[in-house]
Amino acid sequence: MLLTVQDLHKTYPSGKHALKGVNFEVKEGEFLVIIGLSGSGKSTLLRSINRLIEPTSGRVLFLGKDITHLKGEELRKVKRQIGMVFQQFNLIKRRSVLSNVINGRLGSLGTIESILENYSDGVLADAYKCLDTVGIASYANERADSLSGGQQQRVAIARSLMQNPKLLLADEPVASLDPATSNSVMQYFEKINKETGTTVICSLHFLSLVRRYASRAIALKGGEIVYEGAPSDIDETWFKRIYGEEAEEVEIR
Amino acid sequence: MSDMIVPDKVPNEFVASTGMLERRLRFVKSALLDTFFVFYSVIVLQRAVYYRFILDLRDFPFSWSQIGMVLALSTVAGFLWTFSRTSLSCRLFGISKNDKITKWTVEIFAWFLFDITFIAGWIVTRISIISLFSPDGIQGAERLFSALFHPQFGIFDDALFAMIETIYIALVATLISIPLTLLVSFFTARNLMKDSKITFVIYYVLRILLNFIRSIEPLIWAVIFSVWVGIGPFAGMIALLVHTIASNAKLYSEAIESIEPGPVEAISATGANKVQIVWHAVVPQIVLPFLSFTIYRWDINVRMATIIGLVGGGGIGNLLMQYQGLARWREVGLIVIMIAFVVWVMDYLSARIRESIY
Numbered sequence: 001m002l003l004t005v006q007d008l009h010k011t012y013p014s015g016k017h018a019l020k021g022v023n024f025e026v027k028e029g030e031f032l033v034i035i036g037l038s039g040s041g042k043s044t045l046l047r048s049i050n051r052l053i054e055p056t057s058g059r060v061l062f063l064g065k066d067i068t069h070l071k072g073e074e075l076r077k078v079k080r081q082i083g084m085v086f087q088q089f090n091l092i093k094r095r096s097v098l099s100n101v102i103n104g105r106l107g108s109l110g111t112i113e114s115i116l117e118n119y120s121d122g123v124l125a126d127a128y129k130c131l132d133t134v135g136i137a138s139y140a141n142e143r144a145d146s147l148s149g150g151q152q153q154r155v156a157i158a159r160s161l162m163q164n165p166k167l168l169l170a171d172e173p174v175a176s177l178d179p180a181t182s183n184s185v186m187q188y189f190e191k192i193n194k195e196t197g198t199t200v201i202c203s204l205h206f207l208s209l210v211r212r213y214a215s216r217a218i219a220l221k222g223g224e225i226v227y228e229g230a231p232s233d234i235d236e237t238w239f240k241r242i243y244g245e246e247a248e249e250v251e252i253r
Numbered sequence: 254m255s256d257m258i259v260p261d262k263v264p265n266e267f268v269a270s271t272g273m274l275e276r277r278l279r280f281v282k283s284a285l286l287d288t289f290f291v292f293y294s295v296i297v298l299q300r301a302v303y304y305r306f307i308l309d310l311r312d313f314p315f316s317w318s319q320i321g322m323v324l325a326l327s328t329v330a331g332f333l334w335t336f337s338r339t340s341l342s343c344r345l346f347g348i349s350k351n352d353k354i355t356k357w358t359v360e361i362f363a364w365f366l367f368d369i370t371f372i373a374g375w376i377v378t379r380i381s382i383i384s385l386f387s388p389d390g391i392q393g394a395e396r397l398f399s400a401l402f403h404p405q406f407g408i409f410d411d412a413l414f415a416m417i418e419t420i421y422i423a424l425v426a427t428l429i430s431i432p433l434t435l436l437v438s439f440f441t442a443r444n445l446m447k448d449s450k451i452t453f454v455i456y457y458v459l460r461i462l463l464n465f466i467r468s469i470e471p472l473i474w475a476v477i478f479s480v481w482v483g484i485g486p487f488a489g490m491i492a493l494l495v496h497t498i499a500s501n502a503k504l505y506s507e508a509i510e511s512i513e514p515g516p517v518e519a520i521s522a523t524g525a526n527k528v529q530i531v532w533h534a535v536v537p538q539i540v541l542p543f544l545s546f547t548i549y550r551w552d553i554n555v556r557m558a559t560i561i562g563l564v565g566g567g568g569i570g571n572l573l574m575q576y577q578g579l580a581r582w583r584e585v586g587l588i589v590i591m592i593a594f595v596v597w598v599m600d601y602l603s604a605r606i607r608e609s610i611y
């Protein structure tokens with residue numbers, strides 16, 4: 001099992017109980033999608049997996065190892081193996097596309113080496129290969145913030161690929177993109193998942209995207225899992241149960 | 254719509270809901286403020302109006318026992334006045350009566366305070382229309398102005414060297430300040446230091462220290478250092494350096510505190526260590542503001558360097574003091590013109606450079 005989440009709870013210092021006992025497992029090579037309303041705890045769950053935040057109780061096992069309360073160097077070693085893509089891309093705006101991508105390798109580079117930006121040919125070659133995977137190698141020397149939203153997200157994906165991740169997390173990666181661009185960005189996740197067998201866990205808002213890309217889906221509601229299964233089984237009844245009676249499905253192609 | 258709270262209902266509910274303690278506290282605050290108002294009015298009336306205008310004394314008599322008596326009487330008056338709920342302080346703290354008399358007393362007393370303050374200010378600063386327009390004075394000023402506008406170029410070489418010294422004092426102080434300020438500013442940025450107790454204590458102590466250093470003017474630092482390292486440009490340079498570090502560290506660390514957290518999070522998610530996170534996610538977001546602050550500070554430092562010379566910090570200010578002491582106004586005129594020119598050029602340059610980097 002690549003990832004096991006056991007009875008995971010997260011209570012923020014503000015007192016908000018954002019995760020209330022979440023259990024699930026992820027096998028290698030899966031494309032797991034997490035759905036749920038705003039505030040249902042999707043980001044909190046993803047951040048607990050790569051330990052951007054520390055869960056309050058429960059366990060997260062990554063490759064069989066308990067990583068729930070790791071600290072320091074050991075935690076960084078785990079983070080190195082888990083890539084993450086964010087809704088807001090989170091690139092360093094004033095730096096070039098290439099240096100943004102190389103940033104993905106920081107975890108395995110020496111401190112001095114990375115500060116002097118004295119990268120070996122191997123690292124540079126890897127960076128170009130990652131850019132090539134997402135089809136924007138020709139933009140390598142542009143400033144990151146001169147690219148369009150879709151392109152910036154592809155740079156962010158390339159950055160996470162530099163980690164050679166065993167697991168790729170994506171927190172609403174297409175929520176700030178238009179429908180057509182969303183689809184093209186999702187296709188890169190699909191490609192990475194299919195071609196390199198990298199496991200992907202991704203939170204999404206549109207059910208049409210979920211049905212198209214997910215091999216399995218989990219639905220969160222108020223910090224609890226209310227649905228787990230094949231995306232094709234999410235019918236009208238389930239939809240209303242996850243998103244509330246008022247909700248209506250919108251189509252995106 | 255009719256269910257909505259009518260505006261004037263709100264204060265009543267508010268008053269009803271504030272506790273007994275809260276109202277006692279307001280009473281005490283208001284009584285103390287009234288005491289001060291009464292005390293202030295009596296003292297100003299006595300000294301400014303009675304001594305000055307009625308008795309026309311030159312030296313005002315002063316005794317602590319008299320002041321103490323006024324204070325005691327004012328305290329009684331202040332408390333009584335607050336007790337009547339008609340005073341200005343009652344209105345300020347929201348515990349006054351709501352009738353016509355109160356409104357009048359408050360308004361009249363506020364005007365009264367304003368007026369006596371103005372009168373006191375007039376006397377304290379010794380405003381004198383007569384001396385402003387006395388023929389003797391005007392003649393002197395004319396002589397000075399004409400000297401300033403007919404500068405004596407004989408000392409041009411000396412003045413030029415002194416000016417160069419001044420510019421270098423400012424430049425060196427600014428340059429040396431950069432690495433030191435950078436180092437300090439990371440330790441005084443809340444978002445980087447709040448994680449552990451030890452770093453937070455460092456943050457706190459440094460902040461207090463910097464505030465203290467900043468609150469002392471560069472002119473005073475120059476006095477201190479001209480005793481410490483001897484009169485001359487070195488003293489001026491260190492004085493500027495110290496003040497520059499303290500002021501810019503505050504600006505720098507505010508820039509660090511306002512960076513976007515997203516990129517920092519993204520870099521830390523790659524497994525980068527703390528130093529790498531700062532270098533690759535924090536630094537790129539702050540170089541431009543840092544550069545801009547530093548150039549602006551160079552501009553300020555040139556201005557200050559001219560002043561610092563007046564108290565032994567070297568450079569053009571030093572020369573200005575010498576010729577002013579000798580009453581050689583035409584030489585002073587040259588120096589003043591040179592200072593104005595350099596300050597204007599610096600101002601223009603720093604504005605242009607700062608514009609072009611954004």
Ligand SMILES: Nc1ncnc2c1ncn2[C@@H]1O[C@H](COP(=O)(O)OP(=O)(O)OP(=O)(O)O)[C@@H](O)[C@H]1O
Pocket residue numbers: 012013014016018036037038039040041042043044045
């Ligand atoms: N740092 C925080 N401190 C306090 N409460 C937080 C914090 N982050 C999230 N929360 C709260 O926890 C709950 C879950 O938030 P989370 O961001 O995980 O939801 P989400 O499903 O990702 O929503 P969205 O679709 O809006 O991103 C929300 O009620 C949110 O207000």
Ligand SMILES: [Mg+2]
Pocket residue numbers: 042043044171172
């Ligand atoms: Mg979220």
